[in-house]
Amino acid sequence: MxxxxxxxxxxxxxxxxxxxxxxxxxxxxxxxxxxxxxxxxxxxxxxxxxxxPNKEAIAEALSQRLLDQLRAAHAAAFDQASAASLPLPELVSRVVDPLVAFNVANPGAKTLFGTAAMPAALSAGSRPLHDAVTGRVAALIRARFPGLPDPDVNRAAMVAVQIVAALMGPIVAAEGRERAALVAELKRALVGYLAGSGGSDPAA
Amino acid sequence: MxxxxxxxxxxxxxxxxxxxxxxxxxxxxxxxxxxxxxxxxxxxxxxxxxxxPNKEAIAEALSQRLLDQLRAAHAAAFDQASAASLPLPELVSRVVDPLVAFNVANPGAKTLFGTAAMPAALSAGSRPLHDAVTGRVAALIRARFPGLPDPDVNRAAMVAVQIVAALMGPIVAAEGRERAALVAELKRALVGYLAGSGGSDPAA
DNA sequence: CGAAAATACGAGCGATCGATCGTGTTATCG
DNA sequence: CGATAACACGATCGATCGCTCGTATTTTCG
The missing domain is CATH 1.10.10.60 (Homeodomain-like)
Structure with missing residues (x-):
């Protein structure tokens, strides 16, 4: 109604x-x-x-608002063209940097990004955000590794998202030099992981 | 008393x-x-x-018991000698495999492994476990990369532990082939990350 | 054995939670 | 204007939480 x-x-x-x-x-x-x-x-x-109507609905609405903001701040980073041609470190930077900025500006976003096996209530509210981000990452990986089977693409996207989510907490908590160092480590981890993601790398 | x-x-x-x-x-x-x-x-x-005396004390005791069990199951994996000489993928496997087995056998261990910025109550109870594991990983990294400054060692250990913790949930939740695939991805991520960890790699 | 200590029980305390509801106020519109 | 709907309030509901306490049972030990 x-x-x-x-x-x-x-x-x-x-x-x-x-x-x-x-x-x-x-x-x-x-x-x-x-x-x-x-x-x-x-x-x-x-x-x-x-x-x-209830607490869960608030979390869902917040999750949706964050997703919209993230989409806006992230529009340029996810185009398929650059995904295939850019050097991997550059591509990772373009995705990670806005994401870090977003999380620094919105601490608490990570709460809505609960990993897995959470109580169904919160899980349901945060799944749209989680799924949307993972889906975009999967599209990026698919564009870069055209030969990779879909299950592998999805698994790689999930792993990449989990790595980012895991390090976002410490990154947001840190400041200045230490934060920069952690972001660099995150990028290194992602590049190291994705570089070996089966199939040929168009821009290796 | x-x-x-x-x-x-x-x-x-x-x-x-x-x-x-x-x-x-x-x-x-x-x-x-x-x-x-x-x-x-x-x-x-x-x-x-x-x-x-209270709920938090239960969590602390459980955390301590898990730590003891983990230490026992993990004794062989953390000796310094193999840390310096083994090929990196082999070293990672030796640490990751028992850890996965432990978490599969004790689902819920990850709850005591809360990342960061959690409510102080749980954080205090789980910190011993968290710190102990991170410390052991740091010792391993220090043994392998003798030239690496201490802050870098600690940061790398923290990042590695966060990556493992982040993927442990999906790994425990999965079964059979999918679990094996996820474990392989975790190892790839760790190897890719650690391979580029500044300094020279004794067994590269 | 008998006394002291440890174990066991479960009704129930005070606090807090998510959520409701009756009542009053403000904005919209014919 | 008057009528209707949206907005606002806060005391309070029933449920649940972590935890207590009075009492009864079992074990230990001299």
Whole structure:
């Protein structure tokens, strides 16, 4: 049942998602209470539930908003043409750098990027984001290694995404030189991994 | 205040840790209730709290038990001699294979291996395990790359451990052929990463 | 044996959680 | 304007959480 939103309502939804992202970054999903979200967003619990039916829906909406932002910030990095022709380190940099910037700007995004075997509730909310990113990476790998069978492509994309996700926490937590060093390590790991990804490398 | 444990008590403690490990594997730390632990261990909540002052202490004890088991299962893999002389893929295999076997045998171990920026409660309980493993990996890397400065050694160890931890979830969740394929990918990723770890590789 | 210590139980405490609801306020529109 | 719908509030609900406590049973040991 759709509701005619007023401008004020749209603003409030944004406030809720902002508060949720901040609290997820500090406490994670389980330890973030809906009352705390409402308080940080400057509203009552009742108002919060005017816009979302339950906690999971908030996580889903936040996941969707992050996905949209990521898509916008990442548009250029995922075109197939450069995927096939660029040197591998350059290609990895083009994908990783915006991703790092995004996560630094949005700490707490990683909470919505839960790895695997999580409680179904959060897993369901974060799967769209996770799947979308993995899918884009798979497309990139497929474009670069045209001979690679689909199962191998998907597995390589999953592994690459897991590696990035695993190191994003420490990267976001670090600062300055140490962060730069960790990003360099992440790129080295990805290049080292992908360089040996079966099939021929068009730009090796 | 130490307590003279009877044989029955030691057995009960083992039951509690077994139940906790199983529940952590299914639900994670937050969603595992102490009452559920007691129920699965076949005792009342009161009995559970006869052996542990609180939930965090249970996680710590479990973490310690896992660490001991891991040490036993891993003794041979971490000697310095082979670290310097073995071919890198062989060395990686010797470390990774027992680790995979251990995690397959103890699903839920990964719950105690929380990455970073987790709620302090769980983080404190799992840090010993995490630090011990990272320290052993660091010693291995230091033995293999004698010229590498300490900060670089520690960073590389941390990155390697994060990569292993990130892929352990999918590996444990998979079975048969797919699991073997994922393990192979993990090894490739580690070898690719470590092969380029500055300094000279004694056995390159 | 008998006393002390360890083990066992489970109803229930206080706190907190996600979510509801009755009531009042503000915006939209004919 | 008046009417309707969207927005806002916060006390409070029922459920669940980590944990306690009074009491009963079993083991240890002199």
């Amino acid at each position: 759709p509701v005619r939103r007023q401008a004020r309502g749209e603003r409030r939804i944004g406030d809720i998602l902002d508060a949720t992202l901040a609290l997820f970054a500090e406490l994670g999903y389980d330890r973030t209470s809906t009352n705390a979200i409402a308080a940080r967003a400057g509203m009552s619990p009742g108002s919060l539930y005017q816009y979302f | 130490p307590v003279r444990r009877q044989a029955r008590g030691e057995r009960r403690i083992g039951d509690i840790l077994d139940a906790t490990l199983a529940l952590f594997a299914e639900l994670g730390y937050d969603r595992t209730s102490t009452n559920a632990i007691a129920a699965r261990a076949g005792m009342s909540p009161g009995s559970l709290y006869q052996y542990f």
